[in-house]
Amino acid sequence: MTTTNEIVDKIAAHNGMTKAQAKGILEAVFQAITAAASSDEETSIAGFGKFKVKASAEREGRNPATGGTIKIPASKKLTFAPSKALKDALN
Incomplete structure (x- = not known):
């Protein structure tokens, strides 16, 4: 690390x-x-990759302790998509 x-x-x-x-x-x-x-803008760094915001909609899930249905609220996540050059450097 x-x-x-x-x-x-x-x-x-x-x-x-x-x-x-x-x-x-x-x-x-x-x-x-x-x-x-x-x-909610994308950041693109040439030769490295892109940082994007992805939205996930509200959905139903299960509480593992009780097995009951719960609502999981909508949220946003920051994702990273590596460039082809970075992928090639790793492989």
């Missing part, structure tokens, strides 16, 4: 900047993705 601090260290070392500058850049990227997702 790679942590945010490890990513910041790599960005700083690769670009000759301070860790504080690299952390600011990384946080700005996360904020941009979050802001787009909050507006």
Whole structure:
């Protein structure tokens, strides 16, 4: 597992900047993705992938403890679809 601090260290070392500058850049990227997702917009990063918001409708489910029917409320999820280049790099 790679942590945010490890990513910041790599960005700083690769670009000759301070860790504080690299952390600011990384946080700005996360904020941009979050802001787009909050507006139901897609974020596409060429060569990496797309972050999309998917909505799931309200549905009925089962309570595993009692077996009774419950309503699962509608919700939104942030999904990631890797680009072909990323998929190829993994395989």
